[in-house]
Amino acid sequence: MDIKKLNDEGRELWNRKAKFWDGLFGDNGNEFHRRLVEPSVLQLLDLRPGETVLDVGCGNGALTRRLAALGAQVTAIDFSDQMIELARRRTDAAGLSVEYLIRDATDEAALLKLGQSRFDAIICTMALMDIPTIEPLFRAAASLLRAEGRFVFSTMHPAFNSNNPIFLHEKEDRDGTVVDHFSVKLRRYLDMPPVKGAGAPGEPTPHFYYHRPLAELLGSAFAAGFVLDGLLEPAFSAGDDDNSGRLSWSSFSQFPPILSGRLRHA
Ligand SMILES: C[S@@+](CC[C@H](N)C(=O)[O-])C[C@H]1O[C@@H](n2cnc3c(N)ncnc32)[C@H](O)[C@@H]1O
Numbered sequence: 001m002d003i004k005k006l007n008d009e010g011r012e013l014w015n016r017k018a019k020f021w022d023g024l025f026g027d028n029g030n031e032f033h034r035r036l037v038e039p040s041v042l043q044l045l046d047l048r049p050g051e052t053v054l055d056v057g058c059g060n061g062a063l064t065r066r067l068a069a070l071g072a073q074v075t076a077i078d079f080s081d082q083m084i085e086l087a088r089r090r091t092d093a094a095g096l097s098v099e100y101l102i103r104d105a106t107d108e109a110a111l112l113k114l115g116q117s118r119f120d121a122i123i124c125t126m127a128l129m130d131i132p133t134i135e136p137l138f139r140a141a142a143s144l145l146r147a148e149g150r151f152v153f154s155t156m157h158p159a160f161n162s163n164n165p166i167f168l169h170e171k172e173d174r175d176g177t178v179v180d181h182f183s184v185k186l187r188r189y190l191d192m193p194p195v196k197g198a199g200a201p202g203e204p205t206p207h208f209y210y211h212r213p214l215a216e217l218l219g220s221a222f223a224a225g226f227v228l229d230g231l232l233e234p235a236f237s238a239g240d241d242d243n244s245g246r247l248s249w250s251s252f253s254q255f256p257p258i259l260s261g262r263l264r265h266a
Contacts, residue, residue, distance in 0.1 A: 006132045006194065006208055007106050011079045013207040014130075018082035020204050022060040027090055029062035030200070032249070032257075036234040037125050037154045038063060040260035044152045044230045047072055051120040054144060056105050056137065057127025061087030061098065067123075068096040075114065077103035106133050111140035121150045126258070128155040128217070129162070129209050132194065138224035142265050151226060154260040155217070157233065160184055161257040162211040163195050167247040182251050189213060201248075221263050230262030 014021075024030055029038060041063065047053070049071030055064045058076035060083060068074045068091070076098055078084050084100050091098050103110050105127070122141050128134055141151050156162055166185040171178055190213055196206040212220075218228060233256035240250040249257040 001132065001194065003106065003132045007079075007104070010130060010132070010207055011104075013205050014078075014080040015082045017204050017207075018060075018080055018086055020202070021083065021200075022086040022090075024200055024202070025060050025062050027062065027065070027094065032200075033062060033126075035236065036256075036258050037260070038066065040232040040234045040258070041123060041125055041152055041154055042066075044232060044260055044262040045121055045123065045150070047121070052118060054114065054119045054122045056122060056124040057130065058087055058100070059083055059127075061091055061100070063123065063125055064098055065091055065094055065096050068098050069094075075099040075101065075119075077101045077105070077114075079104040105131050105137045108136035108140045111137065112143055114144055116143050117146045119144050119149060120146055121152060123152045125154045126156070128153055129211070130207065132208070132210055134212075134217075135220050135223070138221045138226065142224045142226065145265050147265070149265055151221070151263040151265075152230075152260070153263070154258050156209070157256050157259040158212060158214050158217060159189065160186075160255045161249070162186075163188070163192055163209055164197055167252070169247055169251070182247075182254070184252065184255055218261075225266050226263035227266045228261055229264050232260045234258060234260065 047070055051072050053067050053072045053074050055076040058064045058078050064074055064076040081102050084102050088100050168183045168185055170181040192211040194208045194210050197209045198206050235256040236250040236253050238253040
């Protein structure tokens with residue numbers, strides 16, 4: 001796998017869809033973000049006002065601004081200059097203060113320059129699966145964090161929502177009552193090459209997703225000296241299905257589409 005080539009292509013694609021993403025997310029994120037990502041990350045982060053936080057792969061800064069509004073001193077990085085520009089605009093409009101920087105999460109040396117033991121916490125939401133190599137990020141994070149600092153992530157759940165699961169909707173007439181069954185079919189888990197995915201509905205260009213089985217995902221963090229001390233598997237609730245017939249994660253209340261975790265540097 002040519003990591004540099006894939007990462008460069010990823011940057012170009014994210015730059016091309018930055019405007020779409022900014023429109024989709026607006027100031028506070030889409031429903032998936034507001035219902036699943038943000039609450040789980042805030043719960044695990046347990047932020048105290050005045051803490052220093054690094055947001056890696058910040059996108060248009062929806063969560064970045066939330067942390068700033070909660071009193072954190074936030075530095076936010078993304079390798080897409082277009083995304084950073086849009087995040088800055090929204091943050092200025094909201095009257096919030098955030099340090100935005102264009103940085104590549106695969107560039108360990110550049111990350112280390114952000115400052116040793118500078119951050120109380122690092123967050124990385126819905127970006128690990130977009131990054132072709134995550135070992136450099138975890139190694140740098142171990143140095144950027146203060147002692148006992150936490151690294152909170154959310155990512156597509158590797159067991160249920162990784163690289164294009166097939167959604168199934170079946171109807172059964174059970175003793176005179178029509179019952180809906182929603183299930184997810186997977187063909188691979190352990191060994192899956194990067195594949196392009198359509199992303200959010202309407203996303204203009206597919207980009208590569210990097211599936212990692214749980215042992216590999218968490219193993220990269222463990223190898224850098226982290227331990228896992230918090231884990232959440234948020235899902236939509238039964239009854240969230242809008243009955244439109246369109247299959248989306250809101251119909252699958254038994255399956256968590258994301259996994260959020262808290263790592264601490266041992
Ligand atoms: C799906 S968006 C998530 C944005 C935001 N964290 C959120 O939760 O809404 C993924 C973001 O990761 C960024 N990204 C992907 N690969 C990156 C890399 N190698 N270095 C820095 N940012 C990267 C993309 O530009 C994009 O903004």
